Amino acid sequence: MSFAYADAEPLLALDDLHVSYGNIAAVKGLTLRVMPGEIVTLIGSNGAGKSTTLRTISGLQRPRRGTITFQGKRIDGLPTHEIVRLGIAQAPEGRRIFPRMSVRENLELGAFLRQDQDGLAADQDYVLTLFPRLNERLEQKAGTMSGGEQQMLAVARALMARPTLLLLDEPSMGLAPVLVELIFDTISRIREQGTTVLLVEQNALAALGVADRAYVLESGHLKLEGRAASLASDPEIAKAYLGG
Numbered sequence: 001m002s003f004a005y006a007d008a009e010p011l012l013a014l015d016d017l018h019v020s021y022g023n024i025a026a027v028k029g030l031t032l033r034v035m036p037g038e039i040v041t042l043i044g045s046n047g048a049g050k051s052t053t054l055r056t057i058s059g060l061q062r063p064r065r066g067t068i069t070f071q072g073k074r075i076d077g078l079p080t081h082e083i084v085r086l087g088i089a090q091a092p093e094g095r096r097i098f099p100r101m102s103v104r105e106n107l108e109l110g111a112f113l114r115q116d117q118d119g120l121a122a123d124q125d126y127v128l129t130l131f132p133r134l135n136e137r138l139e140q141k142a143g144t145m146s147g148g149e150q151q152m153l154a155v156a157r158a159l160m161a162r163p164t165l166l167l168l169d170e171p172s173m174g175l176a177p178v179l180v181e182l183i184f185d186t187i188s189r190i191r192e193q194g195t196t197v198l199l200v201e202q203n204a205l206a207a208l209g210v211a212d213r214a215y216v217l218e219s220g221h222l223k224l225e226g227r228a229a230s231l232a233s234d235p236e237i238a239k240a241y242l243g244g
Ligand code: ATP
Pocket: 021, 024, 025, 026, 044, 045, 046, 047, 048, 049, 050, 051, 052, 053, 202
């Protein structure tokens, strides 16, 4: 299945990506496109290779085979800080914020690798408008915040890099339903502001609700790809991934 994007230049292209940990193959030949302005989601069950894919885009893991192209430039093999400079920022799974630093310091660190340091105050205002809870807690040590607040901080910190492409790894993990809704609303708003999003989620139903297109991974292989709305109404998908 492919899409009517043949003429358009993708923002991000993965071609035949293979990633292994020693002898364990985690991603086995993934080809994926993210077009400018899209929200694309990568879904699949535990161990499908979703986080590995994001980590490889960010340069934290090297592909064994295949290529990663961002804005027409090969980025596989580049160190992470170069990749961040080119405009890709990741909010990692598991709330990896700096626990002993304040919320404000965490946000400042997010902007550390930015080429243009102009507009930092405006960008901080923007992320604090997206996440008003952080605004009330600017001087609080990040490690003393609730899990949901830390998750918001991880997303806010990635946004402070003013990325062209935001990579989100399970932003809804472990959150109460009301916060899950808030996070997904915020992802829509982030896209409205012009940031393209690649979203990894186990909460497939919520991810398909916010995304334009989706890729379904199974044991490192691409099982399906399609419009998020069609996948959400596909009985086979519902049975396998949505608990339907
Ligand atoms: P989940 O939804 O459970 O987070 P995932 O789809 O993100 O799963 P990955 O974390 O990418 O899956 O893992 C893919 C495969 O690679 C799994 O079999 C996992 O055990 C293996 N794997 C991941 N990280 C490592 C590592 N550091 N060393 C060895 N194997 C790893």
